[in-house]
Amino acid sequence: LQTYTNSLENAVVDDGLLKITAKKSGSGYTSARIKSENLYEFTYGIVEVRAKLPSAQGTWPAIWMLGANFDQVSWPTCGEIDIMEQTGSDKNKILGTCHWSSNGNYAGYGLETPITNATSSFHIYKLEWTQGGSIKISVDNDQYFDMATNNSMPFNKDFFFILNIAMGGNLGGTVDPNFTEDTMEI
Numbered sequence: 001l002q003t004y005t006n007s008l009e010n011a012v013v014d015d016g017l018l019k020i021t022a023k024k025s026g027s028g029y030t031s032a033r034i035k036s037e038n039l040y041e042f043t044y045g046i047v048e049v050r051a052k053l054p055s056a057q058g059t060w061p062a063i064w065m066l067g068a069n070f071d072q073v074s075w076p077t078c079g080e081i082d083i084m085e086q087t088g089s090d091k092n093k094i095l096g097t098c099h100w101s102s103n104g105n106y107a108g109y110g111l112e113t114p115i116t117n118a119t120s121s122f123h124i125y126k127l128e129w130t131q132g133g134s135i136k137i138s139v140d141n142d143q144y145f146d147m148a149t150n151n152s153m154p155f156n157k158d159f160f161f162i163l164n165i166a167m168g169g170n171l172g173g174t175v176d177p178n179f180t181e182d183t184m185e186i
Helices: none
Strands: 002-004 011-014 017-025 028-031 033-035 045-051 059-067 080-085 093-102 105-114 123-129 134-139 142-148 159-167 181-185
Touching: 002 159, 017 159, 028 159, 045 059, 045 080, 080 123, 080 134, 093 134, 093 142, 105 142, 159 181
Parallel strands: 002 028
Antiparallel strands: 011 017, 017 028, 017 181, 033 159, 045 123, 059 080, 059 159, 080 093, 093 105, 123 134, 134 142
């Protein structure tokens, strides 16, 4: 339901924190989506993102990655790694998921884990991505996701980062009718 903007009202660095803010705007919502596409892309490694998530019903924060060949092969063929997603209706769990295409058909694998105080305290969301091996996802060094990868999957090429707050949608669900704004701090 959101429109992504380049406005400092939706994304700003303040006191060393990147703050992505979703806001009510007329009959809709504005937010920001920060991408490293064509700026920083990489294959394999360890990524740690320290973040505090928004608390409002209907916000769908995500720390994720897409295959850098997205503009040539589209989704899900390019592959997607969700280091952290949180639904709009349950702020006491997070999701780690991978999406891709196998023989022209959608494929995906995802797990969830409980989390407390994700909206009031910072947590470290971590990805360990190894060549010809696996994708592991953890929160505060508690690993809850492990997926074996192979050369037939798209997880052996460059990916780029995306940090965003979506509103509504499949995982955001129903937005609180009294919503005005909420922020993810990174």
